[in-house]
Amino acid sequence: MNRDEMLKQLSQLEKDIKQINESYDQLKNMVVALIEENVTLNLEIENMQMFINEPKKEEAKVPKKSTVLQSKDNLAMLYAEGFHICPTDLFGKHRGGEGCIFCLNLLSDKK
Ligand SMILES: [Zn+2]
Known part of the structure; x- marks a missing residue:
């Protein structure tokens, strides 16, 4: 293999790596958006x-606590997994490792 051929191959490999990186970034963004x-x-x-499980006035006035508690646990779990649970434009978006005072406020209110 001569030097020219090796340099060509190296250059092609560099292009391929860039292409793979671009594809990886696109795929990563799609996965984040889907999640x-x-x-x-x-x-x-x-x-x-x-909303559906909310007891109607005519029915027994005992609230279905298990459903509500389960929901709070799920919100806390989602926040722990790194998602916004606050009722803002960021709702359901990944926090990217940042804390959110609105989410924390919501969680402390629900305790
Ligand atoms: Zn938030």
Whole structure:
């Protein structure tokens, strides 16, 4: 193998690596977006279930505490997993390792 050929191969490899990096970044962004969407949908389902399970006035006035408590646990768990649970534009988005005073406020209110 002559030097020219080796340099060509090296150059091609560099291009391939850049292409792989770009594909990786695109895929990573898609996965993050899907996870965020999934979290948002789960939270919406949970809110709807809480709404559906809310006791009507004619029914027994004992609130279904287990459902409510479970929901609070889920919110705390989602926050611990790094997602916003605060009712802002960031709801369901990943916090990227940052803390959020609105989320923490929500969690301390719910205790
Ligand atoms: Zn937040």
